[in-house]
Structures are given as structure tokens and as C-alpha cells.
Amino acid sequence: MMESILAGADQIFSVPTLLTMLLGTIAGIIAAAIPGFTITMAIILTLPLTFGMPPLQGVATMLAVYVGGYTGGLVSAALLGIPGTPSSVATTFDAFPMARRGEPGRALAIGIWASFCGALISTVVLIIAAPPLALIAVKLGPWEYFSLIVFAMTIVASVAGKSMLRGLMAGMLGLLIATVGPDPIMGVPRFTFDTYLLEAGLPFLVVLIGIFAVSQLLSEVEDVDQVKQGEALITGKIVFRPLKVLREILAYPINLIRSSLIGVLVGAVPGAGGSIANLVCYDYAKRGSRTPEKFGTGTPEGIVASESGNSATSGGGLIPMIALGIPGSAVDAILMASLMVHGIGVGPRLIVDHADLVYGMFMAMAIAAMMVLVICLSSMRLFLGVTKVPKSVIVPVVLVLCLIGAFALTQRIADLYLLLGIGIFGYILSKLNYPLAPVVLGAILGPIGESNLRRALMTNEDWTLFFTRPISLVLLVLAVLSIAFSVRSHYRQRHVTRSSG
């Protein structure tokens, strides 16, 4: 074992590998900061560049893009209120309000440190618990997956805002959006009306950019006086004190560790990932907080939960891949592809036959996390420069970047029309005080939920299996408890507001 660790370290700590990892980290941060440019896209674009590299250097470079991407999404989430990637949706809930009230430096620093801690904790868990955790994850059948999705949907109740009814409706709207296009089992086109526009469905990325970015940018130019005076997105003096913020983060150790562990677990479940983890962690942090009413107004707890949770999925996703050869997400599948290009078979024998490679990957994760920390802390003042740019400049520029983001993944012109339509719909929803996060949550979870429900009933028509299989039952009971808890705290909060008002 020691020999393999040293062999891995020898390859990782070489100048070319460290250099390409550094470039990968920077590319990941920048790519994820552009709304609509996902981490998956950044990894796909990196893959051809790694063909000429030795296997470990190639994978380490891609891991650096991966880890950098999780932190990069924070930049636009905090400064523009637009999640750079689906993994940073929950970051916008508190980082943006904090930046808006004049503390953008604090919001970013909290996010950076939380991301670093999340990635580091997930690497430690990855090293210790890869085989046993992966074994649990692959034991889940379609019944457990469906119950997991039902449980995840109960988060809607927590992010619903003032009206539970509107939150539930928004969540259902997300589920409906996900049903447009080919059905996940038979491929039958649904609600496409034989049009080219809808034949591929409503791509999740276009929904995310339209709902969050376009509607948010339109809201920014509502006040004529503010815009004409050249007001920036965020006003006030920018202060950036990373060490003071580190102490602040360490004041929430339970939140930090719990969110990181949830991130690892969600990441280890194939099909889940950062996009779900950030919302689940946020939900748990809110429930566990002594001041849940502060969530959504710019509390550090919310940023810590979301950012440590989404960064921790990077390590979690590698667990089933390394132990069993099952990719936890699209990104892990691309990482697997890069190993296979080099003739390395991925499966349970990977850790036996190529132990140096596996230990090298563990080290690459930790090094990438440190690189992200150093790069972000040293160049954050550059990012903060964005806050001084007037709205008259930032709004049209980001709208053009949104257009590119919607087009770049599938290169379909129809997606641009969908972006416009969904953007207008999102704006109407936000003006009528419907929460937007449940729409995105529904759109993410809908296809996974539907295909697992149908797969379960295809395997066995007996509905009671959802309640008789132990893990499935536990998840459903947790879902019921979660709703009951949310409804109780919702009414309690309303009661407190009424009596104080």
C-alpha cells in the first residue's frame, strides 16, 4: 500500500501535472462562474486535451476542473444572484442577499472556505469509506430511488417562502416541465405538439438559466432612476477579510460537517449529485438552525450549508466509480471515459490493479481543493470588481452569456426561443411571488422520479413493495416527518409574525 501511495505521489507532485492541474482549476472556476456553463461542459471540453497526457495527469487535470467548478458557481450566485451551475442554486438564497446588503466580500469568503472544507472532508471520507459506502449505494433498487426522490421533493416545503401553496404549485410546475419531450422509458413524445421547438423537451439547463438568470436580470432594470444614475448591482464599500470569515465558519462546525457528509452521501448515490446536494444541505441547515427565520435573508449558515454540501459531492461521486465502476454523475462518467481511453478498466479491480492511480486521484482531489482556495483567496478582489460595474453594463453582458450558455450544450437554435419564453414565465412567477427554487427542484427530480416509479412497477406490479422494503420505508417515513416538521414550523412562524405584527 505504502509503495502505491508513494508511486501515486511521485506522479502527482511532478511539475507538468501540478501545472495542468493549476490551469484546470482556473478554467473550472471561470467556466462555472458563467451562468449556463456547467461543470459537465467544462469537463467534456477538457477531455480531448488530456488524451496526450499520462493517465494520472489526465484524470488529475479533470478533477481540478471538477473541484474548481464547484467553487466557481459561487461567484455568480453571490454577486449576481444567478447560480453559475445547478449546484449553486441554494447558494443564491443567502449569498446574494448578503452581497446585496453591502457584504459581497464576506459572502464570497464564506463560500470559498465552506467549499474548501467540504471538498477536504469529502476526500477524507472517500479515502476511508469508499468500499462500504459504495456497497450501500448500489443496493438501492428503483423502489428506494423513487422514495429518495419523494423525500427530496419534501424540501420544497422548506424553500417555499411565505406561501406553502404557491411553493407546492411551483414544485409541481417543475415536475410538469420535466415531462415535456420524449418519455424516459418508451421515448414517446409528450406535449410536443409535433413541433421542432419542443421535440427535445425543455432542457434542464435552459430552464435553469431562463427561470433564474433572465428573470433576475429583468428585475434588475425595473427601477428607472437607479439604472440611469449608473448604480452598480451591489452598493457600499467592499471589505474582504478571509481570516475573520474563517473563524466565523468554524463557529458552525455541526452545520459544516453535517452538510459535507450529506454531500458525500448524495454524491455517492448514482444519478444524484451537486444539484440535489446543495438544496438538501440547505434544507437540513435551516431545520437544524436556532434561527431558521434568518434563512433567505443573508445568513452565513445558509451559504456554509450549500457550498460545503455541493463541494463534498465531488468526492462522494468518486466512491461508486472507484469501488464498483459505476459513475455517480455525468462528470464521473466522463472521468471513467478518460481512464478507459488510456486502456484502464474501471471496476472493483481498479484499486487492486492500479492502486497508484487511485491513491493519486485521492491526492489530486486534496491538492485541487487547496489550489482552488489559494486562487480564489488571492484573486477574489478581481472577482469583486464585478460589483462595481454599473447595471447598464452587467445586464446586457450577462444576458448575452445566458444566450451562449443555453445554446452551447446542444447547439440548438430552438433552445434560444425556449430561453426567452421560460425567462418571461420566470419573471411573471417572481412578480406574483411564486418561489423559483421549487420549479428547478421539480425539473431536476422529475425524470429520475418518474423513471424509477415506472421501473419499479415494471419489475413487480405490487405497490406495497414501496412500503415493505426497509430502506424505501425509512425514506418515505422521513418524507412524512419532513413535511410534518415543515408545516409545523411554517405555521409557528406565521403565528409569531402575526402576534408581533
Place this chain on the structure above:
Amino acid sequence: MAHIVFNGLLAALFIFLFVRAGSYPSSMWEPLGSGTFPRLVLGMLVLFNVMIVVQETRHFLRASPLPAKACRAWIWRHRLMFGVLLLFALLVFAVPTLGFRWSSLVFLFVTQVLLGARHWKSLLIAGVIAVAFSFGVEIVFREVFLISLPRGLLD
């Protein structure tokens, strides 16, 4: 009132889709057909729509009526937002014809002017930004990321 109209329209759309989903085929291999899950979601959506309409009608009946010109005043107050939305819509429809570079160049410059760039110095900055984020970004995507953005008549 906006809630009542919005939810009323959505309920009508969802009922139409619910009926349509009933005609989707089912397979002999599975008990649920293609339309079952959407119908489940649509049914719940209609229920929520009705609940919101009932809730909002009660509020509407209790609330004092808005001044006669309130709607017009709201539109006037949001004129910049409507302007930006119109320009963005024009950009979306111009990209397939004129190509990304030229349509985004015009969009970026005109939108910055609309949002307040009036003096020669700010117009100069607007011009530089427009070129950088249209032609410049197109080059970066083509050469670095190997993604070609839409080309049109002017390319």
C-alpha cells in the same frame, strides 16, 4: 386579480393537457403508461390552481379597488424592463439570421445606450464592451472551447 387570471389560465391549459395525456400509449410491459405520471402532476396542479383562485378571490373581495390608472402607471414605471426584454427578444430572433457576432454586437451597444450610456466616454466604453463580448467571446468559444456559435448572413 393577477393571481386569479394567471391561475385561471393555467388551470384551463392544464385541463387541456390532462385530456391530451390520456391518449398517450401504454406498454404491455408496464402497468403505467406514458401519460400516467404527467396526469398525476397535472391533476395536482389543477387542484392547486383552484385553491389559489379561491384564496385570492377572498382577498380580492376584501381589498380596496386600485386607482383607475394603476395598471398604466405600472407599465410606465417598468418601461426600461420592457425595453430590455424587447431588445433581448429581437436578439434571440436575429441570431439565426444575422449570426451571433453581429446581432449580439448591436444588442450590447443599443441596450447599454438604453440603460444610460449617453456621454462620449460611456459610449466609447459601451462600444468596447460590445465588441469584446460579441466578436471577442465568439473567438474564445471557437478557438478555445471548440464551440461554434451561430453564423448568419453577415458572416
